[in-house]
Amino acid sequence: MNSQSYSSTEQMEANRFRGYRFYTETIEVSTMSALAFFEAGQEQYEGKRMFWQNREKSFTMVGLGHAYVLTADDYKGRFSSIQKDWKALSSQLVNEETAVQPVLFGGFSFDPLNDQPSEWRNFPQAYFAVPTFQLIIKGEQAYVSVHLITKQPNSFMDFEVLRKERDRLIHGAQVSEPKVYQKPQVSEKKELKKDEYMRSIGKVTDVIRAGEVDKVVIARALELRFKEALAPASALYQAANEQPESFLFGLEAGEQFFFGATPERLVKVEQQRALSTCLAGSTPRGQSVEQDEALGQALLNDSKNRSEHQYVVQMIGDVFEEHCSDPRIPQNPKLMKIRDIQHLYTPVEGKLKKGSSLLDLVEALHPTPALGGEPKLQALSLIRSYEPLNRGYYAAPIGWIDAKGDGEFAVAIRSALLDGDKAYLFAGGGIVADSTPEAEYDETWVKFRPMLRVLGGNLHDES
Numbered sequence: 001m002n003s004q005s006y007s008s009t010e011q012m013e014a015n016r017f018r019g020y021r022f023y024t025e026t027i028e029v030s031t032m033s034a035l036a037f038f039e040a041g042q043e044q045y046e047g048k049r050m051f052w053q054n055r056e057k058s059f060t061m062v063g064l065g066h067a068y069v070l071t072a073d074d075y076k077g078r079f080s081s082i083q084k085d086w087k088a089l090s091s092q093l094v095n096e097e098t099a100v101q102p103v104l105f106g107g108f109s110f111d112p113l114n115d116q117p118s119e120w121r122n123f124p125q126a127y128f129a130v131p132t133f134q135l136i137i138k139g140e141q142a143y144v145s146v147h148l149i150t151k152q153p154n155s156f157m158d159f160e161v162l163r164k165e166r167d168r169l170i171h172g173a174q175v176s177e178p179k180v181y182q183k184p185q186v187s188e189k190k191e192l193k194k195d196e197y198m199r200s201i202g203k204v205t206d207v208i209r210a211g212e213v214d215k216v217v218i219a220r221a222l223e224l225r226f227k228e229a230l231a232p233a234s235a236l237y238q239a240a241n242e243q244p245e246s247f248l249f250g251l252e253a254g255e256q257f258f259f260g261a262t263p264e265r266l267v268k269v270e271q272q273r274a275l276s277t278c279l280a281g282s283t284p285r286g287q288s289v290e291q292d293e294a295l296g297q298a299l300l301n302d303s304k305n306r307s308e309h310q311y312v313v314q315m316i317g318d319v320f321e322e323h324c325s326d327p328r329i330p331q332n333p334k335l336m337k338i339r340d341i342q343h344l345y346t347p348v349e350g351k352l353k354k355g356s357s358l359l360d361l362v363e364a365l366h367p368t369p370a371l372g373g374e375p376k377l378q379a380l381s382l383i384r385s386y387e388p389l390n391r392g393y394y395a396a397p398i399g400w401i402d403a404k405g406d407g408e409f410a411v412a413i414r415s416a417l418l419d420g421d422k423a424y425l426f427a428g429g430g431i432v433a434d435s436t437p438e439a440e441y442d443e444t445w446v447k448f449r450p451m452l453r454v455l456g457g458n459l460h461d462e463s
Contacts, residue, residue, distance in 0.1 A: 016085070019151050022092040023159060024102050026145040027166075032173045034060045035240070037135045038250075039179065039233045040172035041065070044165075050105045050131060051236055051250035052400055054408060055265070059138055061400060063105055063131025064169065067147040070104065072126040075112035079363035082106075082126050089130070089149070090403040100136045100143045100402075104128050107251060107258075107398030107412065110367065110391040114384050119417060119424050120392030122253035133166055144170055181234040183456040188225040192424075194441075196388035201437040203386050208433050215311055216373035216382045219428025220444055221389045224457050229421045232257040238454045245338040246450075247410040249398055258393050260415025261450060263338050266365055266397050268408040269358040274324050274350050276361075279336065279411075280312040280370035280430065281305030281344035284446050296335045296342050308430045309333055309344040311369035315376075316348050319364045324350025340449040358407050362397045370430065371395040371411060392417065394426040414450045425451045 034053065041049055041064035050063040070085045072078035086104050093102070106128030109120070134145040146162045148155060197220040204216045236250050236259060243261035250259035265277040283299040286292030299305055313329065320327035327350035336345035373379025394417075399409030417424045427447035429440045 017088045017092055020089070020092045020149055021094050021151075021155070022089060022102070023094050023148040023150070023155065024097055024145055025095075025159070025163070026097045026099050026143050028099065029142050029144050029170055030174065031137060031140060031142045032135075032170070033178060034062050034135060034137060035233060035236060036173040036176055036178065037062045037064070037169065038236065040169045040176070041133070042233070045132075047252050047254045048129070049232070049250070049252045050129065051248065051259075052105065053240075053248040055245065055247050055263070060136070061103055061105065062135040063103070063129065063133070065132030067130040067132045068149040070106075070126070070128045071124040073112070073124050075125060078108060078112065078126040079359055082128055083357065083359040086128070086401065092149075093403060097145070100134075100138075100145060101406070102130060102145065102147055102403050103134060103136070103400045103407075104130055104402075105251070105400040107393050108362075108366070108396050109393055110371075110396040111380060111384065113380075114390050116390040118390035118392055119419060120256070120390070122256045123258070123393055127251070127253060132162065133169055179233070179237070181231075181237045183238065184230050184234065185227045186224050186455065186457045187227050189457050190223045190225075192221040192223055193388035194220065198437040198441065200386040200388060201431060201435060201440050204382055204431045205433065205435050207382060208431065213378045213382065214374045214432070215308065215369060216379045216431050217371055217395075217428050218383065218387050218431055218440070219389065219391060219395065219426055222425040222448060222457075224423045224425065224455055226421045226423070230418055230423065230455070232259065232418065235259050235416075235418060235454065242453045243339060243414070243450050246414065249410060249412070251398065255420065257418040258398075258412070258415065259418065260412055261454065262410045262412060262414050263336060263341075263343065264370075264411040264413060266368075266399070266409040266411050267358065267361045269352060269361070270406050272352045274320065274352050274361060276316050276320065276348045276365065278309065278312045278316050278333070278346040278348060278368075278370075279343050280368075281309045281333075282341050282443070282446065285337065285340060285342060292337075292342075296337070299342060299344060300333070300335065304432060304434065305344060306333075308370070308432065309346070311374045313346050313348070315369050315374065316365060319361065320348055320350045323353055323356040323361055323364065325353055326351055340453070341446055357405055358401055358409075362409050366397050367395065368411070371413070371428070373430070389426070391426065395428070414447070416451050416455060423455055425455070
């Protein structure tokens with residue numbers, strides 16, 4: 001990255017980091033529990049921790065502390081701002097690591113133009129951090145990196161202090177007894193603005209029937225209260241146990257913690273190969289194998305869900321045509337079955353064109369029709385007008401990018417915002433011409449189910 005040529009705009013960005021040095025050192029360690037490493041940073045780095053594990057469980061990342069934070073609030077330029085800053089910061093790397101790269105981890109808000117009141121007080125429109133201590137687990141190998149980003153010319157002593165802290169964290173994670181967390185006890189469950197949500201479905205359906213848009217996703221929120229504040233490590237522990245087939249993510253911003261177990265990859269880039277997932281159309285799992293197969297087959301044959309799914313395939317396919325050569329898109333969807341839900345699923349892949357990047361794809365893909373609607377801009381405008389909440393980071397891109405430009409972003413659904421003794425859960429569905437408020441309301445309960453399991457809340461139809 002150091003040898004890349006810069007445009008004049010990029011040169012100006014790089015100048016912002018002139019005088020900085022980005023020091024990194026990586027050691028290989030015995031494989032340890034990623035959650036134990038996350039917990040080891042509880043006392044010193046609470047509010048500045050991050051967690052990521054891919055669906056395949058082949059890549060896990062834990063970050064403790066902030067070596068550097070990148071934020072952006074400009075709704076038009078937030079993706080390019082993060083991209084340029086990270087490129088410029090990475091160009092200050094002093095030493096090249098071969099085993100693993102420094103990682104920038106974070107996410108974007110769903111819609112910066114939504115001006116409704118928000119619980120997301122600690123989360124700017126884009127929030128990314130380079131961790132001070134980074135654990136990467138790839139297969140059977142584990143690596144811990146120290147990152148120091150500084151303007152100080154003589155930083156040997158500072159780095160030596162970080163080495164000692166790294167060793168303390170590794171020791172704490174390796175020798176601690178694995179904790180077993182009990183399910184949190186929910187003292188209250190509240191549906192937020194349910195009546196406004198139900199009315200919004202009717203209003204949006206009228207707009208769709210008038211031919212102004214094809215589809216709009218409308219979401220709603222639940223608030224859970226607990227008997228005591230819930231620790232982020234406990235939330236991740238429960239999510240890992242309850243939803244093992246999903247991406248697992250967590251991002252702290254001060255005393256707030258956004259986490260989730262999402263089935264949906266937005267996009268992955270590895271050695272210039274890009275991969276995305278079209279995920280739209282859902283139905284519950286069956287109580288028996290026969291019922292499960294019947295529900296899945298009905299989903300494959302359902303015209304409403306197939307139509308919703310095709311919007312997503314078309315949009316993601318168009319983005320890949322623009323940014324990738326040789327895009328590959330299967331003709332028919334398959335079923336993705338996770339614990340509580342089965343989805344229609346189509347993978348899309350291609351080779352990145354010269355000049356296109358992971359964050360270019362993230363910007364172009366967000367939001368897919370599965371989370372926003374179609375056409376995109378009209379759907380976003382209707383969501384602002386009718387949806388009775390501010391989504392914050394719900395349904396938005398969250399993930400990581402390394403210093404070489406590889407990385408992966410997921411869509412932050414099946415997620416919750418922890419805030420002390422409260423949690424806010426979100427779920428939505430695609431509204432089309434024949435949607436009804438009652439059916440959409442029932443569908444949101446199916447989508448609330450994974451996080452309700454994680455957080456100990458009963459479903460609406462359970463005592």
